[in-house]
Amino acid sequence: MSCYVGVSMAKVTFEPSGKKINISSGISVLEAANNAGVGIDAPCGGKGTCGKCKVYLNQGTLGELTASERKVFSAGDIAKGARLACRATIQGDCIIDVPKESLLGEQKILVNGAEYPVEIDPLVKVFSVTLPKPTLEDNACDWHRLQNALAEQTDYDSIDMDISTLRTLPKIIRDQKYTISVTMYRNRVLAVGDPSLDAVYGAAVDIGTTTMVAYVMDLVSGKIIGVGSMMNPQIPYGDDLMARISYSFKEENLEKLSKLVVDGVNKIINEGCEKAGIEMSSLSEVTIVGNTAMHHIFLRLYPKYLSLAPYCPAVQHPLDLRASDVPININPVGNVHMLPVVAGFVGSDHLGVILSCDIHKSSEMTLAIDVGTNGEIVLGNKDGMVCCSAAAGPALEGSTIKYGMRAADGAIENVNISRGSLNVKYKTIGGSKPLGICGSGIIDVVAEMLKSAVIDVTGKIRERLEDENDRVREGDHGYEFVLEWARRTKIKKDIVITSNDLREVQLAKSAMYAGASILMGHKGITAKEIDRVLIAGAFGNYIDVENAMTIGLFPEVPLDKVKSVGNAAGTGARMSLISGVKREEEREILEKLRYIELATHDTFQDEFVSAMNLPHKDISLFSETMKKVYAPIPVKNNR
Amino acid sequence: MSCYVGVSMAKVTFEPSGKKINISSGISVLEAANNAGVGIDAPCGGKGTCGKCKVYLNQGTLGELTASERKVFSAGDIAKGARLACRATIQGDCIIDVPKESLLGEQKILVNGAEYPVEIDPLVKVFSVTLPKPTLEDNACDWHRLQNALAEQTDYDSIDMDISTLRTLPKIIRDQKYTISVTMYRNRVLAVGDPSLDAVYGAAVDIGTTTMVAYVMDLVSGKIIGVGSMMNPQIPYGDDLMARISYSFKEENLEKLSKLVVDGVNKIINEGCEKAGIEMSSLSEVTIVGNTAMHHIFLRLYPKYLSLAPYCPAVQHPLDLRASDVPININPVGNVHMLPVVAGFVGSDHLGVILSCDIHKSSEMTLAIDVGTNGEIVLGNKDGMVCCSAAAGPALEGSTIKYGMRAADGAIENVNISRGSLNVKYKTIGGSKPLGICGSGIIDVVAEMLKSAVIDVTGKIRERLEDENDRVREGDHGYEFVLEWARRTKIKKDIVITSNDLREVQLAKSAMYAGASILMGHKGITAKEIDRVLIAGAFGNYIDVENAMTIGLFPEVPLDKVKSVGNAAGTGARMSLISGVKREEEREILEKLRYIELATHDTFQDEFVSAMNLPHKDISLFSETMKKVYAPIPVKNNR
Numbered sequence A, B: 001m002s003c004y005v006g007v008s009m010a011k012v013t014f015e016p017s018g019k020k021i022n023i024s025s026g027i028s029v030l031e032a033a034n035n036a037g038v039g040i041d042a043p044c045g046g047k048g049t050c051g052k053c054k055v056y057l058n059q060g061t062l063g064e065l066t067a068s069e070r071k072v073f074s075a076g077d078i079a080k081g082a083r084l085a086c087r088a089t090i091q092g093d094c095i096i097d098v099p100k101e102s103l104l105g106e107q108k109i110l111v112n113g114a115e116y117p118v119e120i121d122p123l124v125k126v127f128s129v130t131l132p133k134p135t136l137e138d139n140a141c142d143w144h145r146l147q148n149a150l151a152e153q154t155d156y157d158s159i160d161m162d163i164s165t166l167r168t169l170p171k172i173i174r175d176q177k178y179t180i181s182v183t184m185y186r187n188r189v190l191a192v193g194d195p196s197l198d199a200v201y202g203a204a205v206d207i208g209t210t211t212m213v214a215y216v217m218d219l220v221s222g223k224i225i226g227v228g229s230m231m232n233p234q235i236p237y238g239d240d241l242m243a244r245i246s247y248s249f250k251e252e253n254l255e256k257l258s259k260l261v262v263d264g265v266n267k268i269i270n271e272g273c274e275k276a277g278i279e280m281s282s283l284s285e286v287t288i289v290g291n292t293a294m295h296h297i298f299l300r301l302y303p304k305y306l307s308l309a310p311y312c313p314a315v316q317h318p319l320d321l322r323a324s325d326v327p328i329n330i331n332p333v334g335n336v337h338m339l340p341v342v343a344g345f346v347g348s349d350h351l352g353v354i355l356s357c358d359i360h361k362s363s364e365m366t367l368a369i370d371v372g373t374n375g376e377i378v379l380g381n382k383d384g385m386v387c388c389s390a391a392a393g394p395a396l397e398g399s400t401i402k403y404g405m406r407a408a409d410g411a412i413e414n415v416n417i418s419r420g421s422l423n424v425k426y427k428t429i430g431g432s433k434p435l436g437i438c439g440s441g442i443i444d445v446v447a448e449m450l451k452s453a454v455i456d457v458t459g460k461i462r463e464r465l466e467d468e469n470d471r472v473r474e475g476d477h478g479y480e481f482v483l484e485w486a487r488r489t490k491i492k493k494d495i496v497i498t499s500n501d502l503r504e505v506q507l508a509k510s511a512m513y514a515g516a517s518i519l520m521g522h523k524g525i526t527a528k529e530i531d532r533v534l535i536a537g538a539f540g541n542y543i544d545v546e547n548a549m550t551i552g553l554f555p556e557v558p559l560d561k562v563k564s565v566g567n568a569a570g571t572g573a574r575m576s577l578i579s580g581v582k583r584e585e586e587r588e589i590l591e592k593l594r595y596i597e598l599a600t601h602d603t604f605q606d607e608f609v610s611a612m613n614l615p616h617k618d619i620s621l622f623s624e625t626m627k628k629v630y631a632p633i634p635v636k637n638n639r
Ligand code: FES
Pocket: A041, A042, A043, A044, A045, A046, A047, A048, A049, A050, A051, A052, A053, A084, A085, A086, A087
């Protein structure tokens, strides 16, 4: 029998899932939920500030109400038993109701990036070679015998081998009667075996802040043969990177987060392998992209200094690690290739975008943006590129927006507001009643509010519309616009866009625009000279590009020059996996790419303020856009 | 409470040590003794053929007498309860007497090799470097910051680093305020730390078939600061290499033997570190020499093919392994350097001899011999060398000799036999009453018997002396010579040299001589052209060089050209540790050295037969020696 001394145990039940756990008292409801396998959203990382982890006490007692909770909840909420899962502590047996909007939903995951042609010539290859049988006159060692055979029958001059591979060599040579298969990564022998085994597999992994995808590939055909994906298992420790970096200041926390993501990567690669019907241990190589914080946490590199000026990464250039050192459960001596990161807030995901979109090789002047809490922007072509990271905040991902949510089932998107009547048409992901608004929906809403003149170009809701239309009304914190009425929503509340929401979107988009504008300044060009605008990331796949340009998220260019490139970061990882040439280009990109720090940039503040207007204070920069915008321009703003 | 199902347990007590063990019935007495920490000698590897593992049943019962035992023991022995520890099985509680001569004694271990001057310039070095503090304008990653600082302040252009080292870098840089110590092995960073730590340590290890020695060294001063040594823990699995190789045919046995020797190496390095007052984990590099079988078993490389024609090693060239891959418990990312092996039976120990004696750089024509079961012989100079392995058998190490024993306490050495009276004077190791004769003693005895004409030049005991002197008598298996009478020995038996013993010595020395002679043939030289003869190994340190030449172990040269170089193999490992130049020369030696296979050599059989005589059938080759030899030359031999 087990017994516990000093800590009393409690049985916690989560509803409506009915999941139960026995756990020691004193821990937070959030932690109990994580342990029980109930995913509760915690965008602020459990700091008690975002209010998204709301749960209800159904039965039993919890620790005393905290100051954070009093601040976040109304008296009515509190009367209903509302608690913040991250703040309320378990005191004994209890039943907790988890409302749908607090759950981490099944999210849309983008698994197919745009395809650019690339010649299949991976660094991992398999050969069948025949070794001369040793004699008393020619009794060189097995290693040399293999090396000489490879030199004669292939392009490898000299080889290297891990001791564990060497240990298998003498027996395999003789068991296979001197004709063996040899799997090579560069000049390193990864495996020797039966000559009939001539397949070689790898995986490309994109570790996103929110979602992770693994593409398992046949390295002979260059084809994807299986895909695995999951939510980033670090989400319970913070929706945004800063929360996770702060959490990792403690080394044991870093180990915890690192293990979560490494285990997660193993899981999704394995999922892809199962779909492909192959053993994960037969994979020879994995390439990985992610933002710099994910890159560091994955490798258990202390990420603190990424968050402090001057934001130095521990390592920038590409890394090649032995799989067992990570550990990634492919062939233990296989290679794990980490694509290089550019700077503290420009990761290998963005380098993957450049790589897969061939920006570094193209003569077209390209602006590529990857929208996120830290928006990554690059501008340039084969003659040189500049990049920056814009602190856009999480608004465009649905966080910090009152009814914001991730791009999951029930999220409003494709919004249309009729000019005059202000009738709202929209779709939701999955087609159900709405739960909230996702990032692409937010952009649509703001663009539509601008076009239909619900707001003026400064982003202010036009108060006088209150008298004309019930959708415009004064809420607790200023004016708001009702997108959908409570009776038609799943959450049984009016879904509204608040003045504050509008402000958050403006802050985000002006940071993005200011970044792009400063890059243009560095290249000495105007929007007219941009040949193409690429919008990368899952976000880019779902947004209405025209609406994004309407609110001034990026400089105005003819619409046909704008293209969503989907998960171009993941595509970059896949190209690196199947092409030694692309692999080499990673270093070329680092050389051609200059990072511009926005935080201390001379003109950033001015650029930022000017870009707060929708689409921009200088409307001459958006002359085409303004033709469709009916929002008034306040006189004082026009001075 | 524990309980055992199906296997009954027995309590076994070993006397006179009194060591006890509870062990399951059915296993051999030898295995029980090993488990109880009682080291019983088992030169044949437990095959029941050598008879050296004799024990006596004192109380209780053992498994039935085996055929091997009936063959090895006399009826008298059996009556006294004699058993072979390797054959007799435990049946229940019992008390076993282990006679002194069956115990593995504390052996003399040679820890100081000859010293040759070498410039101290190890591949592992430590530097203190100052990194420029990062700024927003210069925020390259920590790795590049370190790389650039090293490039400016030292000779390293680009660096490499294990992920585990990189993990420590960001914090150490900042904790140490941008001035850090950097320990490098070639261009690989092994450690970063407090800049006041400027020491760098390593160890050189010689894994002998019988004994193992570790020299812990300060790599700045090049001095030995601690030595550890022990008997090779594989001895219970076979005294000679062939027994251990055969045992390793089963992979689990290979793992067992490998673990034993790896653990042993860790133990002796740690012993040296304790003596030096340093932590083993602070060591950066270890260099290792050993014969090819030890090299393979240490690395867990399947050694079977070393024992089968054409005797291919798995790998010949030098290997550099990450310490944690072996595992050797120094800095886990430290380097373990295995000196190269030459062939299946010419190991890195012999290459260490060449390296430390500078044969490959010298203009002197050098013959170097390392006496052992497989005697290793090299002949040559800077213009090229040839080498071979002579299957001398274990006689010269005291095995297969009736009263042979290792060079341990109680072993007879420095023997002198008076001409005429045949009085015998001798010393024993440790000065106690004699237990047996060690290898160097055997050579003395045979040389003295030859000089004093107890034997003729064919090695035959002159039977007619039986009438003149009681020391010469007919024994169970032909004539024998009494070295010491029972009353003066510790074993209370006459210690004799039998006709068979003489034959064994002749077989051994003629194999060695034939090897040297064939090498001379390959170089096209005679003994006159040899500038120096070096005798390596513990054996070489103890033998009387003149006596060795007298019996014809190697070609006759003026005595002042012969030198014992002690543990030159270990010295080679030490040189490789403290000198990058010597390290490079390892590959140079491989290139200049040609291996000659004796087994299939045209003239080997003739050479071997001619060298059976003492010192040689062609006495003109030993004209100086023959002046001191009074042994008659039978007429039939002179035809
Ligand atoms: S308040 Fe609980 S997660 Fe943000």
